Amino acid sequence: MTDRCFPDNGPVARGNTRITTQGRADFVGHYFRQRTIHSAISLFGLVIIVFFLARLTGNPMDLLLPVDTPQSVRDEFSARHGFDRPLIVQFGQYLSDLVRLDMGNSLRDGQPALEHVLAAFPVTLMLSFWAMLLSLTIAVVTGSIAAWQPGGIFDRIASLISFLGASIPDFWLAIVGVLVFAVMFRVLPTSGTGTPWHWVLPVSVLFVRPCGVLTQVVRSSMIAALAASYTKTARARGVKSRTVIFGHALRNAMLPIITVAGDQAAGMINGAVIAETVFGFPGIGKLLIDSILFRDFAVIQAAVMLTALAIFVLNIGIDLLYAILDPRVRHG
Amino acid sequence: MAIKRTSALLGSAAVIFGLMGTTAMAQSDDNAITVVTPLAYDNLDSCNSSADVGVVVRENVTEALTHLNPETGVPEPRLATSWEQTGPTVWRINLRKGVTFSDGEPFDASAVERSLERMFNPELDCLNRGKLFANIRLTPTVIDSHTIDISVENPQPLMPIFMSFLTIESPNTDFDSMTNTPVGTGPYVVSERGVSDPIVLERRDDYWGETPAVAKVTYLQRSESALRAAMVEVGEADIGLNIAIQDAINPETDMAYLNGETTRLRFTFEGPLADIRVRKAMNLAIDREMIRDGLFTESYRIATQMFLPRINGYNPDIEPWPYDPEQARALLEEARADGVDVDAEITLIARVNFYPNGLEAMEVMTAMWQEVGLNVNLQTMERAQWLRIVNKPFAEPRDTMVIQEQHDNNSGDATFTMHFRYHSTGQQSEFGDPRLDELIDAADVATGEERVSLFQEANAYSASEIVPDVMMYHMVDYMRVSTRLDFTPDEVSNSMLELSKIEFNENE
Numbered sequence: 001m002t003d004r005c006f007p008d009n010g011p012v013a014r015g016n017t018r019i020t021t022q023g024r025a026d027f028v029g030h031y032f033r034q035r036t037i038h039s040a041i042s043l044f045g046l047v048i049i050v051f052f053l054a055r056l057t058g059n060p061m062d063l064l065l066p067v068d069t070p071q072s073v074r075d076e077f078s079a080r081h082g083f084d085r086p087l088i089v090q091f092g093q094y095l096s097d098l099v100r101l102d103m104g105n106s107l108r109d110g111q112p113a114l115e116h117v118l119a120a121f122p123v124t125l126m127l128s129f130w131a132m133l134l135s136l137t138i139a140v141v142t143g144s145i146a147a148w149q150p151g152g153i154f155d156r157i158a159s160l161i162s163f164l165g166a167s168i169p170d171f172w173l174a175i176v177g178v179l180v181f182a183v184m185f186r187v188l189p190t191s192g193t194g195t196p197w198h199w200v201l202p203v204s205v206l207f208v209r210p211c212g213v214l215t216q217v218v219r220s221s222m223i224a225a226l227a228a229s230y231t232k233t234a235r236a237r238g239v240k241s242r243t244v245i246f247g248h249a250l251r252n253a254m255l256p257i258i259t260v261a262g263d264q265a266a267g268m269i270n271g272a273v274i275a276e277t278v279f280g281f282p283g284i285g286k287l288l289i290d291s292i293l294f295r296d297f298a299v300i301q302a303a304v305m306l307t308a309l310a311i312f313v314l315n316i317g318i319d320l321l322y323a324i325l326d327p328r329v330r331h332g
Numbered sequence: 333m334a335i336k337r338t339s340a341l342l343g344s345a346a347v348i349f350g351l352m353g354t355t356a357m358a359q360s361d362d363n364a365i366t367v368v369t370p371l372a373y374d375n376l377d378s379c380n381s382s383a384d385v386g387v388v389v390r391e392n393v394t395e396a397l398t399h400l401n402p403e404t405g406v407p408e409p410r411l412a413t414s415w416e417q418t419g420p421t422v423w424r425i426n427l428r429k430g431v432t433f434s435d436g437e438p439f440d441a442s443a444v445e446r447s448l449e450r451m452f453n454p455e456l457d458c459l460n461r462g463k464l465f466a467n468i469r470l471t472p473t474v475i476d477s478h479t480i481d482i483s484v485e486n487p488q489p490l491m492p493i494f495m496s497f498l499t500i501e502s503p504n505t506d507f508d509s510m511t512n513t514p515v516g517t518g519p520y521v522v523s524e525r526g527v528s529d530p531i532v533l534e535r536r537d538d539y540w541g542e543t544p545a546v547a548k549v550t551y552l553q554r555s556e557s558a559l560r561a562a563m564v565e566v567g568e569a570d571i572g573l574n575i576a577i578q579d580a581i582n583p584e585t586d587m588a589y590l591n592g593e594t595t596r597l598r599f600t601f602e603g604p605l606a607d608i609r610v611r612k613a614m615n616l617a618i619d620r621e622m623i624r625d626g627l628f629t630e631s632y633r634i635a636t637q638m639f640l641p642r643i644n645g646y647n648p649d650i651e652p653w654p655y656d657p658e659q660a661r662a663l664l665e666e667a668r669a670d671g672v673d674v675d676a677e678i679t680l681i682a683r684v685n686f687y688p689n690g691l692e693a694m695e696v697m698t699a700m701w702q703e704v705g706l707n708v709n710l711q712t713m714e715r716a717q718w719l720r721i722v723n724k725p726f727a728e729p730r731d732t733m734v735i736q737e738q739h740d741n742n743s744g745d746a747t748f749t750m751h752f753r754y755h756s757t758g759q760q761s762e763f764g765d766p767r768l769d770e771l772i773d774a775a776d777v778a779t780g781e782e783r784v785s786l787f788q789e790a791n792a793y794s795a796s797e798i799v800p801d802v803m804m805y806h807m808v809d810y811m812r813v814s815t816r817l818d819f820t821p822d823e824v825s826n827s828m829l830e831l832s833k834i835e836f837n838e839n840e
Contacts, residue, residue, distance in 0.1 A: 058716030066383065066463045068739075068752055070759055071723060073462040076454070107457075108374035110510050175558055183562045190562050191554055280554045290372055295716070 039312040060295035104298030113298035124283035128268035131206035143218025165212025170274035174205045191279040202275040210264040225249035262318040363547035365570040368560045377510040378499040379458035390828040394516030397495035402822040405642045405744035407492035423491045427478040431540040433502040434521040441480040445472040447500045489779040544832040564812040572812035580810035588631040589821040591809040592740045597802040603676045603732035609667040611799040615653040616660035617704040627689040633806040645746025645787025660704045681735045683718045746787040
């Protein structure tokens with residue numbers, strides 16, 4: 001997980017010194033430079049790891065060609081794709097292509113790998129967006145109400161359901177969802193895309209686990225916030241419960257919630273593998289699984305690269321959100 | 333007020349669910365069908381039609397010169413109307429007249445010539461070349477507009493069978509790169525095909541043959557068998573391919589059919605496995621009926637050779653091995669007395685996700701061998717690992733192994749199995765036996781009854797005098813077919829799903 005702190009060696013005034021606007025701008029610029037450098041280093045490391053680990057799993061020609069294919073033909077196919085060359089030479093070629101933003105072609109259909117990835121990525125982003133929106137909304141409302149009276153009936157029921165949600169295997173939930181809503185009641189399509197109804201089951205399967213986890217986090221974070229002196233004061237002054245919970249306590253309880261939500265979102269962007277595979281959603285998770293099974297190296301590498309970039313952007317966004325929500329972070 | 337609000341909510345929910353139901357259950361066009369498959373067909377080039385993509389393109393989009401009868405395995409006319417061997421290495425093919433490609437180009441001898449040359453183009457990853465024509469170079473010579481000669485270096489009696497894999501594409505097909513929108517002479521055209529899009533085929537109006545009943549076909553991919561089965565059940569799809577045994581629970585729609593695959597365990601002829609008594613004992617120790625009834629279904633047939641009875645060279649006189657653990661123990665004792673180390677470790681190599689319940693079958697067989705006193709251990713391998721040990725050149729020293737295998741021969745002739753597995757030069761052969769080599773070599777160049785008889789003799793000799801494997805089953809697949817269709821799958825449906833064979837039930 002990326003650390004959620006701004007670097008402490010930046011040109012930020014400390015102690016009692018007041019921060020000027022120029023100083024804050026310098027700080028933000030410095031922060032982005034640092035994060036970009038760190039991200040570039042991580043990305044390069046990732047490129048090396050994915051390239052060599054993928055090739056450790058074997059020659060794609062072994063999988064592409066039928067088992068009965070003579071060795072001479074396997075050798076011919078391997079040579080045409082450069083798989084017979086030393087690994088380090090292949091890596092050098094890959095890097096030189098990458099500099100020109102050429103991520104190679106898919107072994108399966110000869111189309112540019114980037115084209116496959118760019119077609120799949122928006123689907124995953126949309127799926128993740130709706131699932132996270134639903135998770136966060138339900139978790140914040142449920143966790144906050146549960147925290148208002150810890151140990152009460154609502155808290156117990158919410159805790160039980162959220163524990164269940166966090167523990168249910170996605171795959172089981174997906175298949176049961178199809179059997180109940182598509183086969184038994186016939187109110188939803190089993191799979192595929194095309195209408196908003198096709199999104200209901202995949203989003204439902206995808207949001208359950210993060211929602212369970214987040215509800216737990218919101219609850220514990222809110223219990224601490226509601227026990228703080230400022231909320232007690234607000235209550236004593238007769239401020240409405242709703243205002244105390246959502247106006248005072250929640251804002252102060254948001255930092256751990258954002259941290260966990262960020263991790264959950266990164267997991268989804270990484271590929272909502274189960275939901276995409278079961279429901280036939282042409283997203284990045286399904287693309288990655290198919291590419292790994294066929295050792296389609298170019299697509300694997302392009303998908304990992306783009307996913308990593310998205311996660312870096314997400315992390316930066318979360319850091320910025322910290323700064324917006326918490327003045328202590330904003331002012332160093 | 334609260335009651336009113338609740339009623340409003342319930343009313344809204346009812347409307348929403350009603351609309352959802354309407355949406356989910358919407359039926360497709362009358363003559364359109366949807367086929368749901370477990371695999372993503374990424375490259376539709378007909379040059380790969382002998383691989384998985386054949387299910388979509390073969391005989392639907394692109395047609396071959398001949399067509400193998402799925403019941404008899406005999407080549408029948410398709411784009412070729414007749415053929416004859418005019419010399420030891422030359423075949424003359426007469427082509428069908430009045431046929432056009434779906435892009436309007438006429439079908440003639442020069443189109444056949446170009447398709448053949450394209451298949452042998454070294455710039456293309458053509459799987460048909462890799463699988464079928466790796467050791468055979470076909471040279472076309474155009475005689476006239478609808479006559480062509482095809483010559484080979486060595487006598488090739490199987491040319492009419494090979495011609496069933498020579499799919500002919502339009503002369504406008506790119507010569508140096510694969511295509512995802514093949515154009516052929518078949519009754520359908522690829523109407524939609526883009527990255528991540530489903531495959532859609534539409535019926536041609538100007539097809540040379542009989543007009544098929546199905547007007548439009550959409551191929552969807554869903555990797556889960558339960559989902560494919562559910563899609564047919566609720567009417568979202570009409571045909572679900574490769575339905576798992578546990579999901580094939582509706583006798584009205586779920587059809588079992590021999591899929592052309594045969595399973596076996598191959599001996600490596602190392603350590604105690606070099607002794608034929610040990611190999612026979614391992615066969616006698618297996619209760620094939622019990623495994624079939626416990627893990628598979630009655631539809632599986634116990635195999636005695638690596639291809640189905642409809643293939644040229646199948647020997648109906650070979651009997652399955654009986655289950656006789658007592659005799660197995662006696663053979664092992666006899667070998668032990670002669671100094672064979674029958675206690676040495678034997679590794680059973682199982683491939684993960686090979687076929688349904690395959691791993692469970694390997695576990696049961698391991699236990700059965702241990703029961704008669706053999707020291708067998710089970711090791712599982714992923715496909716890439718497994719491939720490294722099944723093909724020559726083998727790593728030295730070769731381990732004492734029994735290797736799980738599955739093989740399909742839908743090509744109509746035993747040579748596609750025998751040479752590769754049982755000839756001393758075969759890529760997956762573990763042994764060399766001069767008599768068996770002689771029989772296979774003679775059969776390879778023979779024709780007619782003589783060919784069949786020689787392959788039958790080779791099979792019988794191998795089964796009784798060499799015992800190179802533990803034969804298991806002729807395998808079965810399940811297909812779920814909607815009641816609105818009149819269609820029964822056959823032994824080639826897994827490699828070629830001919831849409832023209834599909835009719836609609838009038839009473840549905």
